Amino acid sequence: MPRIRRLGLRPEERSERAPHFDDVFRDSPRPTLRVVDTDLELLTRLRDGDEEAFVVLVARYQQPMLQLARAYVPSRAVAEEAVQDTWMGVVKGIERFEGRSAFKTWLFRILINRARSAGVREHRHASREPHHAVDPIQFDSNGQWANPVERWTEDSEDRLEARTWGPILQSGLEDLPPRQRQVVVLRDMEELSSDEVCELLDISTGNQRVLLHRGRTRLREILETQIAKA
């Protein structure tokens, strides 16, 4: 059975082997879909058996799905299986989507259920290790910044393009502890609400906030380091 593993390229594989997403579709003899088509438009086509719509949806959610699944299972391969199972469930059970929630919320719920049942470990709670949003070394003995904080929004604005920083944030996300990664992916990448995330992940609002805080501050730190180098 073919696997969709190859979608989840590691960053080092990406640049050489993978043409840009748009190129794949530009070369396609079949009618093309724009990447910006909404989920609902794609779902309508999927109900009609449109293969292209399926491919676009999978590509759109492959990364967040793998990142979510990874928190429950021992390996990337098992996460990929959970993702693939989820898509099979979607294709076969598309009529069951009633549109009461956003498509992606429905999709993530199926995925998380599958990954949980395939999973062996689940860290329900934020680690109790001390955490610092900012390395304490950056503060003086009075708790004030030892050096000025750079404003990214002024001279660095043009340096902060998604194209440039996307891959850096992506690998930063990969390196976050699983629960932090899940929360950041759902809140900041997929823009789900706090309530939706708590329900999907079965965590308290307080726990969600702690995980979000740690994840976001870590990503900020990564960007800061890269911007300093740029």
Add this chain to the structure above:
Amino acid sequence: MLSMRGKDIVCQEAVELVTDYLEGTLSRRGRRQFEAHLRACPNCAAYLEQIRMTIELTGTIEPNDLTPEARADLTELYRRWRSD
């Protein structure tokens, strides 16, 4: 606000409140203290802005590139699932 003087927050504390602030979960008093600190501290104001930009950039991460092989695999899987 003389009564609050003793409870002013310092930068190292302020950075730990950023998420609670953005989530709207600080108490009214906590929020006032945090905002007062930001007004007085350009560094923490810049820090908050950096966090906001981090969130915004995370929201603009583009989907993975798709190889022709992956595309072919997906199409094949899709056909199989539809015909099962």
